[in-house]
Structure formats: C-alpha cells, structure tokens
Amino acid sequence: MTAIISRLSAAVLLCMMLAACSTDDTPDTALDDGIDFTDRGRDVPSFSADSAFAFIEAQLAFGPRNPNSEGHRAASAWFTEKLREYAGRRAVFTQEFEHQGYDEVLDMVNIIASFNPTASDRIMLCAHWDTRPRAEHDDDPDARDTPLMGADDGASGVAVLLELARIMADNPPPIGVDIILFDGEDYGEEGDLANYFLGSRYWSANPPVPGYMPRFGILLDMVGGREALFPLEQYSARYAPAVQQEVWSIADELGFERFLNEPGMYVQDDHMILNEEYGLPTINIIHQSRQPGYGDGTWNFPPWWHTHGDDIEIIDRDVLGEVGEVLLELIYNRL
Numbered sequence: 001m002t003a004i005i006s007r008l009s010a011a012v013l014l015c016m017m018l019a020a021c022s023t024d025d026t027p028d029t030a031l032d033d034g035i036d037f038t039d040r041g042r043d044v045p046s047f048s049a050d051s052a053f054a055f056i057e058a059q060l061a062f063g064p065r066n067p068n069s070e071g072h073r074a075a076s077a078w079f080t081e082k083l084r085e086y087a088g089r090r091a092v093f094t095q096e097f098e099h100q101g102y103d104e105v106l107d108m109v110n111i112i113a114s115f116n117p118t119a120s121d122r123i124m125l126c127a128h129w130d131t132r133p134r135a136e137h138d139d140d141p142d143a144r145d146t147p148l149m150g151a152d153d154g155a156s157g158v159a160v161l162l163e164l165a166r167i168m169a170d171n172p173p174p175i176g177v178d179i180i181l182f183d184g185e186d187y188g189e190e191g192d193l194a195n196y197f198l199g200s201r202y203w204s205a206n207p208p209v210p211g212y213m214p215r216f217g218i219l220l221d222m223v224g225g226r227e228a229l230f231p232l233e234q235y236s237a238r239y240a241p242a243v244q245q246e247v248w249s250i251a252d253e254l255g256f257e258r259f260l261n262e263p264g265m266y267v268q269d270d271h272m273i274l275n276e277e278y279g280l281p282t283i284n285i286i287h288q289s290r291q292p293g294y295g296d297g298t299w300n301f302p303p304w305w306h307t308h309g310d311d312i313e314i315i316d317r318d319v320l321g322e323v324g325e326v327l328l329e330l331i332y333n334r335l
C-alpha cells in the first residue's frame with residue numbers, strides 16, 4: 001500500500017466522490033446491503049498459524065520478489081504450483097501482462113485460484129504478492145535503493161491465503177471462494193500512484209471472467225506483524241461497511257482485541273482500485289500502528305514499513321492466526 005490521504009484531504013476527496021456519484025454510476029455503499037451473515041452453527045476447520053508462518057519463510061527463501069527480479073520469477077512459479085496442488089490444475093489461472101516501469105518493461109502476473117468453482121454464490125480474497133524494489137524509509141541512506149524482503153508487506157497476506165487454500169483443499173467451502181494474488185501493488189516510487197496497484201488495475205480492466213461479481217472482496221495486507229492493530233480502514237468503511245462490520249464483529253466474538261472498532265486511516269491499496277474501478281465492494285484488513293511513523297498523525301504504518309526491518313523477525317504467528325480464524329469463521333459459518 002502507499003501514501004495515506006490525510007483526514008482533511010480525505011474529506012475533500014469524499015466531496016469529489018459524492019459529486020461524481022450524482023452524475024454517473026459510481027457504486028455507492030448500498031451495494032453490500034442485504035448480505036446475510038447469519039451464524040449457521042456449522043463446524044469450522046482450524047487455522048494453522050505455524051503453517052502460515054512457514055508460507056512466509058518459503059516466500060523469503062526466494063529473496064526479494066520485486067518485479068523483474070529472480071525472486072519474482074521463482075516465487076510466481078511456486079505460487080502457481082502450490083495453488084494447483086490445493087485447488088486442482090484446472091482451477092488455477094495466471095493472468096500475464098506487461099507494464100512500462102521506470103526504464104524497464106515489467107513482466108507481471110496475477111495468479112487466481114477458484115475453490116468450489118461451479119458455485120454461483122462467491123466471495124473473493126486477495127493480497128499482493130510482489131515486494132517493494134526499494135526501502136526509502138530505511139534509517140540507512142545507503143540501503144534505501146535496494147529491494148526489501150517484505151515479510152509483512154507482501155508475504156503475510158499471501159501466507160494467510162495459502163493456508164486457507166490448504167484448508168479448503170481438504171474442506172470444500174459451502175460457497176465459492178476465489179483467491180487472487182495481485183502483482184505490482186508496491187512498485188511505484190512514493191507519490192507516483194500511476195505505478196502502484198498494477199495487478200489490480202489490470203485485472204479490473206481485463207476481468208478474466210466477464211461479468212464476474214462475487215458478493216464482496218477482502219484484501220489482506222500486512223497481517224503478520226507483531227503488535228498489529230486493525231482499526232477500521234476508511235475506504236472499506238465507505239464502500240463495504242456491512243462486510244467490514246461483520247468481519248470485525250466475528251473478531252470481537254472470538255476475543256481478538258486487535259480488531260478495533262474505531263476509524264483508522266484511508267489507505268490507498270488494491271481494494272481502492274477494486275471498489276472504484278471495478279465496483280466490487282472490498283475491505284482491507286491492514287496493520288495500523290499508534291507508534292510514530294508514516295501516517296495521518298493518529299494512525300501510522302508500522303515502524304518497519306518500507307524499511308529493511310520488514311523481515312521474518314517482526315512476524316508474530318498469533319497475528320496470522322487471528323486473521324485466519326476470522327476468515328474461516330466467515331467462509332464456513334456465516335455465508
């Protein structure tokens with residue numbers, strides 16, 4: 001994810017968006033009204049935080065996974081193979097595309113896996129799998145131009161999704177679940193939004209299944225860092241409030257206090273593209289911190305954000321586990 005809009009400028013943007021709503025078909029917050037989240041009393045499989053942690057380690061073993069790097073090529077092949085193992089070969093699709101980056105043409109790939117593929121009633125879960133080619137917030141100026149490992153920013157969301165895929169392989173979900181690993185979320189230089197969200201933008205403009213519209217989407221980004229707090233990300237609250245409230249109420253029922261029922265930042269991330277360019281109500285579960293850092297003054301990204309501190313040492317299995325358990329309860333018992 002990238003820069004945050006301050007509360008003031010977010011209010012300005014909101015006015016612009018409302019103005020846009022009155023003149024075109026921009027989706028409004030009513031889209032996800034009417035989704036039934038009844039507790040159905042079903043058994044819910046258990047999430048293995050150790051397995052999710054191992055999926056982070058496996059990604060880091062490829063090195064940084066920034067576009068056009070060796071780690072990027074190797075990791076994408078591995079994700080495709082793992083998802084074929086869990087979803088079946090015919091239920092995995094890679095969407096390859098090129099993007100003109102900074103002095104290079106990038107070879108990009110979104111990786112998509114469908115569980116219970118014949119169900120017409122579906123949800124979508126996603127994360128970005130690429131990692132950042134630079135670490136501009138690192139304390140060491142000499143290290144700011146080198147790619148980072150992205151244990152949290154990249155690998156953690158993918159790891160939770162791979163663990164869900166492993167579970168769904170053995171426990172067919174009662175609804176259709178599509179997993180999308182987006183490429184190129186984090187390529188852009190700070191402030192250059194045209195070079196962020198490359199995979200979700202391409203997917204939104206070129207949906208592999210024309211007319212595809214699941215009930216909603218959930219984006220995971222930075223869901224493994226120690227001391228994670230998950231206040232209510234504000235684009236999610238705008239575009240998919242019912243989904244966000246249900247996810248947070250499940251967390252509350254399960255006793256996971258890091259899901260805070262209070263407003264967080266407006267975070268520009270892949271879900272913003274899915275909401276605004278594709279019209280799919282999508283929430284973002286993303287770590288926000290009260291520690292000093294880059295943010296809106298109240299909430300900030302964690303201290304390792306876009307530094308070389310974003311490595312395996314800052315990963316907490318309990319955070320991965322809580323996010324995974326909330327999603328399993330949603331998938332198997334609320335829809």
Ligand SMILES: [Zn+2]
Pocket residue numbers: 001002132153186306
């Ligand atoms: Zn990032």
